[in-house]
Amino acid sequence: xxxxxxxxxxxxxxxxxxxxxxxxxxxxxxxxxxxxxxxxxxxxxxxxxxxxxxxxxxxxxxxxxxxxxxxxxxxxxxxxxxxxxxxxxxxxxxxxxxxxxxxxxxxxxxxxxxxxxxxxxxxxxxxxxxxxxxxxxxxxxxxxxxxxxxxxxxxxxxxxxxxxxxxxxxxxxxxxxxxxxxxxxxxxxxxxxxxxxxxxxxxxxxxxxxxxxxxxxxxxxxxxxxxxxxxxxxxxxxxxxxxxxxxxxxxx
Amino acid sequence: xxxxxxxxxxxxxxxxxxxxxxxxxxxxxxxxxxxxxxxxxxxxxxxxxxxxxxxxxxxxxxxxxxxxxxxxxxxxxxxxxxxxxxxxxxxxxxxxxxxxxxxxxxxxxxxxxxxxxxxxxxxxxxxxxxxxxxxxxxxxxxxxxxxxxxxxxxxxxxxxxxxxxxxxxxxxxxxxxxxxxxxxxxxxxxxxxxxxxxxxxxxxxxxxxxxxxxxxxxxxxxxxxxxxxxxxxxxxxxxxxxxxxxxxxxxxxxxxxxxxxxxxxxxxxxxxxxxxx
Numbered sequence: 001x002x003x004x005x006x007x008x009x010x011x012x013x014x015x016x017x018x019x020x021x022x023x024x025x026x027x028x029x030x031x032x033x034x035x036x037x038x039x040x041x042x043x044x045x046x047x048x049x050x051x052x053x054x055x056x057x058x059x060x061x062x063x064x065x066x067x068x069x070x071x072x073x074x075x076x077x078x079x080x081x082x083x084x085x086x087x088x089x090x091x092x093x094x095x096x097x098x099x100x101x102x103x104x105x106x107x108x109x110x111x112x113x114x115x116x117x118x119x120x121x122x123x124x125x126x127x128x129x130x131x132x133x134x135x136x137x138x139x140x141x142x143x144x145x146x147x148x149x150x151x152x153x154x155x156x157x158x159x160x161x162x163x164x165x166x167x168x169x170x171x172x173x174x175x176x177x178x179x180x181x182x183x184x185x186x187x188x189x190x191x192x193x194x195x196x197x198x199x200x201x202x203x204x205x206x207x208x209x210x211x212x213x214x215x216x217x218x219x220x221x222x223x224x225x226x227x228x229x230x231x232x233x234x235x236x237x238x239x240x241x242x243x244x245x246x247x248x249x250x251x252x
Numbered sequence: 253x254x255x256x257x258x259x260x261x262x263x264x265x266x267x268x269x270x271x272x273x274x275x276x277x278x279x280x281x282x283x284x285x286x287x288x289x290x291x292x293x294x295x296x297x298x299x300x301x302x303x304x305x306x307x308x309x310x311x312x313x314x315x316x317x318x319x320x321x322x323x324x325x326x327x328x329x330x331x332x333x334x335x336x337x338x339x340x341x342x343x344x345x346x347x348x349x350x351x352x353x354x355x356x357x358x359x360x361x362x363x364x365x366x367x368x369x370x371x372x373x374x375x376x377x378x379x380x381x382x383x384x385x386x387x388x389x390x391x392x393x394x395x396x397x398x399x400x401x402x403x404x405x406x407x408x409x410x411x412x413x414x415x416x417x418x419x420x421x422x423x424x425x426x427x428x429x430x431x432x433x434x435x436x437x438x439x440x441x442x443x444x445x446x447x448x449x450x451x452x453x454x455x456x457x458x459x460x461x462x463x464x465x466x467x468x469x470x471x472x473x474x475x476x477x478x479x480x481x482x483x484x485x486x487x488x489x490x491x492x493x494x495x496x497x498x499x500x501x502x503x504x505x506x507x508x509x510x511x512x513x514x515x516x517x518x519x520x521x522x523x524x525x526x527x528x529x
Contacts, residue, residue: 048414049388051417051418052410052417053414053417053418071420072420074418074419075420077418077419077420079414079415079418081412081414081415084412085411085415086410087285087286087287087410087411087412088282088283088284088285088286088287088288089284089285089470090284090290090410090458090462090468090471091462091465091466091467091471092407092411092467092468093466093467093468095467096407096467096468096469097411098416100404100407100408100411100419101419103404103408103416103419103421104420104421105404105417107403108401108402108405109401134466134467135466136466136467156419162418202520234384248397
C-alpha cells in the first residue's frame with residue numbers, strides 16, 4: 001500500500017504550548033479521511049503539519065514518501081485553506097484566484113496556456129461558479145468563496161486533497177456543490193483529507209475518520225455514528241475506540 | 253508644453269518621472285495586498301543612512317542608498333518572517349535607526365549638514381544628473397522585469413502564503429524578492445518625490461485603482477497609469493506653478509484617490525443594480 005501522508009510521533013509546539021502530541025497517522029492513497037474534533041483540538045494544525053506548513057517539534061512526516069522539505073511534486077497536492085485570506089484588499093477576480101491553483105504546473109517565462117484555461121473553466125464548472133468568473137471575489141458570499149478555494153485546488157488537477165473545514169458556515173447550495181465535487185473525486189480514486197466539525201451530508205463518502213482531542217488522536221476508524229458504512233466492502237474497523245489502545249495502522 | 257522639453261534637466265526629470273510612475277505602483281500592488289503598506293516608508297528611512305554614507309565616503313549617494321536600503325529591506329523581511337507579534341515594533345526600530353544614522357553620518361561628512369539631506373528627504377527631481385538617470389533607468393527596468401517574470405508567483409504568495417507554500421513556491425525567496433524590489437523602487441523614487449513621500453507613490457495609486465477595478469491585474473495596470481499621470485502631472489504643474497515637484501506629485505495622486513472614492517461608489521451602486529435586475 002502506498003501512503004499519501006505518513007506521520008510518526010508527530011508533535012507540534014506553538015509558543016511553547018504543545019498543540020499536537022504523539023500523532024501516528026498514515027493516510028493511504030485513495031482514502032477519504034475525515035479529521036474531526038472540537039474547536040482547538042488541533043485539527044487545522046494537524047493537516048497543516050501533514051503538508052509541512054507547520055514545523056514539527058518532534059517526530060517525522062512524509063508526503064508521498066518524501067519529507068516536506070524535499071518534496072517536489074507539489075502539483076499532486078490541492079490544499080484548501082479554512083477561509084479566503086483577506087490581505088490588503090486589492091481586488092482579484094474569481095478567475096484570477098482559481099488560475100492561481102495552476103501555479104505548480106506552470107513554468108516561469110511561459111504564458112498561461114490553453115490547458116491552464118481549460119482546467120480553470122472545468123474547476124469553475126465543477127463548483128457551479130462559471131457565471132461569477134469575472135466578479136471580484138469579495139463580492140461573493142462566504143459559501144461561494146469557499147467554493148472558489150475548492151475550485152483553485154481542483155484547477156491544479158492534484159491527486160491528493162487537503163481541505164480545512166470546507167463546510168464551515170456554508171449555505172445549502174454550496175454544501176451540495178461540495179458533496180457533488182467530492183463524489184466525483186472519490187470516484188476518480190483521489191485521496192482526500194477533510195477537516196470537519198461533523199460529517200453531515202458528506203458522511204457516505206468518508207472511508208475513515210479520526211477524532212482529535214487536546215492534540216491527540218482519540219478515535220481512528222469508521223466515521224462515528226456511521227449508518228450503513230460498515231457494510232461497505234473493504235471497510236474494516238481496525239481500531240478499538242480509546243486513546244490507550246490505538247495502534248498505528250501501518251505498523252506491522 | 254514645448255518649453256518643458258527645452259531644458260535638459262526637465263527632459264531627464266520627465267524620463268525619471270515616467271519610470272518611477274510605472275515602477276512604484278507595480279511593486280506597490282503586491283505590497284498593499286501583503287499588508288506591508290508601510291514597508292516603503294521603513295526602507296525610505298533606512299535609505300537615508302545610505303545617502304549620508306555616500307556623502308561620508310565620497311561615493312555617489314544613489315549607489316550607497318541602494319546597498320543600504322536593500323540590506324534594510326532584507327532585515328525587515330527577516331524580522332517579519334520570524335516574529336509574529338513584534339513585527340511592527342521591529343519596523344519602527346528600523347525607522348528610527350535609519351533616520352538617526354543618516355543625521356549622525358551626514359554630520360560627520362566633510363561639509364555635510366542636515367540641509368544636505370533635505371533634497372533626498374523631499375526630492376529634487378530637477379537636479380537629477382545623467383548618472384542618476386542611468387541608475388534610475390536600470391533599476392526601474394529591473395523592478396518591472398521582476399514584476400513581469402515573477403508576477404504570477406508573487407500574486408499567489410500575496411494572496412495566501414500557506415497556499416503558496418503548499419503549491420511548492422519558494423516562499424522565502426519570493427518574500428525577499430518583494431522586499432528587495434521595494435528597496436530598489438524606493439531608491440528609484442527617492443530623487444523624484446523624496447524618501448519621506450516615496451511610499452505614497454507605491455500605495456496611493458493602488459488605493460485609487462482598487463476603488464474602480466475588479467481584478468488584480470487590472471488594478472495593477474490602472475495603478476501604473478495613475479502613477480505616471482501623477483508623476484508627470486505633478487512635475488509639469490511644478491514647472492509652471494513653481495511649487496515643490498514631490499509634493500505636487502503626491503497631492504495629485506491623493507486628489508485622484510478622492511475622486512476615485514466618489515466614482516467607485518457610483519460604479520459599484522450601478523453594478524449592484526445591474527446584477528439585481
